[in-house]
Amino acid sequence: GDSVTQMEGPVTLSEEAFLTINCTYTATGYPSLFWYVQYPGEGLQLLLKATKADDKGSNKGFEATYRKETTSFHLEKGSVQVSDSAVYFCALSAYTDKLIFGTGTRLQVFP
Amino acid sequence: DAGVTQSPTHLIKTRGQHVTLRCSPISGHKSVSWYQQVLGQGPQFIFQYYEKEERGRGNFPDRFSARQFPNYSSELNVNALLLGDSALYLCASSLEGLGGPNTEAFFGQGTRLTVV
Numbered sequence: 001g002d003s004v005t006q007m008e009g010p011v012t013l014s015e016e017a018f019l020t021i022n023c024t025y026t027a028t029g030y031p032s033l034f035w036y037v038q039y040p041g042e043g044l045q046l047l048l049k050a051t052k053a054d055d056k057g058s059n060k061g062f063e064a065t066y067r068k069e070t071t072s073f074h075l076e077k078g079s080v081q082v083s084d085s086a087v088y089f090c091a092l093s094a095y096t097d098k099l100i101f102g103t104g105t106r107l108q109v110f111p
Numbered sequence: 112d113a114g115v116t117q118s119p120t121h122l123i124k125t126r127g128q129h130v131t132l133r134c135s136p137i138s139g140h141k142s143v144s145w146y147q148q149v150l151g152q153g154p155q156f157i158f159q160y161y162e163k164e165e166r167g168r169g170n171f172p173d174r175f176s177a178r179q180f181p182n183y184s185s186e187l188n189v190n191a192l193l194l195g196d197s198a199l200y201l202c203a204s205s206l207e208g209l210g211g212p213n214t215e216a217f218f219g220q221g222t223r224l225t226v227v
């Protein structure tokens with residue numbers, strides 16, 4: 001069945017460092033891909049999405065490109081801030097709004 | 112505009128009891144989905160409802176049930192609670208729940224259920 005694999009965390013960075021969180025997926029057909037962020041004690045917020053191959057989703061300095069050839073959707077940010085500390089989830093949806101999530105990657109940014 | 116609202120925010124129950132969790136979707140959204148998030152894991156899909164009909168069900172036992180009301184709000188019921196049911200239960204709403212390029216699911220803050 002469909003699945004999402006994320007790199008394990010925690011990812012620990014200094015402020016202004018470059019961030020990459022890897023995400024690969026397995027799916028039949030052409031799913032939509034998402035990154036969600038979860039701050040401590042809160043629900044999930046959609047960070048960005050891409051709905052077809054080669055699309056780039058971007059928001060708040062974060063970017064991810066839908067790569068069908070490598071079945072990947074890696075999250076990147078050029079300069080992280082302390083306020084970016086959270087858990088990041090990669091997810092896909094196929095033919096309904098049912099979301100399949102990865103296990104999440106905790107990001108810790110220190111001043 | 113109000114987002115997705117869930118109640119209660121926290122709940123403590125004893126093994127064997129029953130629990131009802133509630134969700135109000137964003138105004139105009141007709142689809143509601145429920146997810147279970149165990150500590151340290153990603154959310155797992157439980158149910159999706161659209162226009163009061165069950166559209167999808169995840170791999171959860173029959174102790175889990177849900178329904179959607181004419182105003183599109185929804186309830187998740189769990190019977191015979193087990194310690195392993197302790198989790199954050201998230202509700203998400205979307206316009207029609209059909210997927211596709213314009214789909215977007217909006218999540219509530221969740222209900223933290225602790226079973227003791």
